[in-house]
Amino acid sequence: MPRKVMKEVLTAVMNSLADGLLVTDEDGYIILYNQKAESLLGFNGRIALGELVKNHIKNEVLVGLIDKILTLHLPFHTEEICLIDIGDSRLRVHVCPVKDENGLLIGSVTLLHDVAQLTALDKIKSNFLAMVSHQLKSPLGSTLLQTSILLDGMVGELNEKQRDLIQKIKAKTKGMVELVNDILDVCFIEEKGYITQIESLNLSETLQKAIEMMQPQLNDKNITLKINVEEHIPPINGNKSSMEAMFINLISNAIKYTHSDGMVSIELSKNGQYLQLKVADTGIGIEEKDISRIFDKFYRERSERTKNISGTGLGLSIVKGVVDAHHGTISVESKVGKGTTFTVLLPVN
Template sequence: MSDEVKKDCILIVDDEKGLRIGTQRLLEDEGYEVETADCGEEGIRLGKSKEFDIAVIDLRMPDIDGLEVLKEIKNTFPNTICFIATAYASYETAIQSTRLGAFSYIPKPFTPEELIYQVELGIKQRKLILEALKLKQEREEQLLELASEKSRLNTIIKAISDGVLVINKNIELVYFNYAALRFLNIQDVKIGQSVVEKLPPEISEIIDKIIAKEKILLKTYTTQIEILPNNELIIEAACTPVPNPDGSLAGVVIILSNITQFKKIEQIKSQFVSMVAHELKTPLAAVQGFINIILNDSLGVDREKQKEYLSRSTVRLKSLTDLVNDLLDISRMELKTKQREIEDVDITEALKSTLQFLEFEIKKKEILIDTHIEENLPTIKADVSEITRLFTNLISNAIKYNKESGSIYIIAHQENNYVCIKIRDTGIGMKPEEKDRLFSEFYRAKNEKTRGISGTGLGLSIVKKIVESYYGKIEVESVFGYGTTFTIHLPINQN
């Protein structure tokens, strides 16, 4: 079958011309491919030039000994099946030739049948050898693959940022990666060592629970552990039992994740929620207090007083509405879901319309407005409602925290690629420690001078968010008792 495609290849090395030609013809007739060499040297050259399936080598040749040829060929191609042919057959040569790797020994003269029979045996042997070789190679490759698969897995597990720790049911270490040791603050452990003393009690407790169970439940038990105090490192440990094939417990795999950041965000969130709850409940409590008084007949509140309480309640409810609106704005800005209409905004126009909007408050407190706006101030690309909101919050603060008959200076000019707007008041100013916290939510400067000034505590935090959303910056200077200046830079060229 494969003869058609690739014939088995035979090398004849013999100094006797007649024998060479006769053997070649005989074997070619049998379907073999045959090459011949007329001396030992040529035999070595041919035998090393390619891998023959069979080589028939004459023992006695004038130049080089047949055993030498055999040795050389076997050196290069150990799987070529070699026969030693000789008329001077002796027990010793036979032993020596097989020791050197000859498959068999053909005594001369031989009949065609004898030769063909030997060659067929040799071919069979060679096929067996090659088959075995192939199997061996395959097995080695597989082993290599397995080994590299194992090391790949190892590398992956070592590299992941989560900690991985595997223990057996005697709580001895079976496997670990470095993240696990780092998270648990463990040094110097080896595979096979007991880690009972080294695991945090929260994990030990879970492991004990898993081991004590009669039947393995493929459940993951998690716990959160503060490894370093003051929320510096908090991890979550997920412990899952590992079953043997028969269902009994082999050990426990523990995955450790760093949840410090998550915890911090959670904390900020709950702080914010409690601040909001407090801010919402304060006006509600006041309003409900008034209503309770009005409804309580035994107190006998007169009509005049009732009306006063109701109108004071309205003021509180108005401030509650403002607060809710500010909160919604902040959350929209943080989620960036606020729909913006970006257009060319004329800063001069925006400032003027803001001042018009606040005219009532300005006149009530007899505030003097002094504006210095550069002519032909470039426009900026922005949502006009946000820019107006920004100015409204800042100027209404400048009114609220000003003294009676005080002044507000508004300066706007171009500064390189920015429009710079300064809003200065002659009000109560701030202490340095108040200035630092000015832009945080619900912070309101509280001192003997701010009493009676109402606000949501969100105005400046909204201002800051607007400015930053346009890649601008806001700065504040203040002298306690003398006034405050807010300086805003908004970029001109931006998309």
């Protein structure tokens, strides 16, 4: 097929895509695009072709994602996924590095999907979940308190059978309370409740507080905790409660999927213009087929390995929501039977 015909066919194929497509070289110059990308991002492709992406794409978040992919030079494959608002559109942005056969970075590719309608439907669902969760929180908390009173013997001694039954009721009620709290956290993040509560945060202090809260769980499984926090960590602007939730869920997840007498490692350091958090464990690991879905709401691996591990399936979804809300990124590396490492990058400014 003649080269000119091949180019026309390629252009026709790209312009028939429902999603926007934008490709840059390793220096950030636009080398390929389709009509949908022009429409969603509001740039003139003919003028922008061969020009720096930052000179024609006015959304700073998107330009920042592309720039991050091109400048970090991470040794492993990574990608950036987030939601950005442009005009009346809400776009799901997916930015990936492009590498040659030798693994050298040669550019980036960005996919843009308009999720405005889906976002509206999701908001209705979130509002419903928040309403139901608020209604459940009070009676569940009351039930948990009353079962504790019974188990403490404050209203009379219990026989062994009665104690066993009430302990099971308390455990199930506690699980429901955790689910309700997780749902409320998800709704808080999705409704952008953090926007009005931004402050300067010392993540070293926030991390230490989270570790203190998780210490009983570590002790219960005799898990060794290894902490490495770099000195003089710069503060970041963020929401305090959301950051605490991110730390707690990452640490809790590591403990939950690590066998007794295992190890959890936490590292907090500066990486260029980002703060880097690594939470690693020596746990059961994640199967490759599940990695792409672990940040989905209510998703949990269903297998013999996890059947006795309780959870709501919302912890990592909360973590992803917090990271996205603070314009950061999260990646995961895992080997079955060896353990898992979550890496979070948060912009200092």
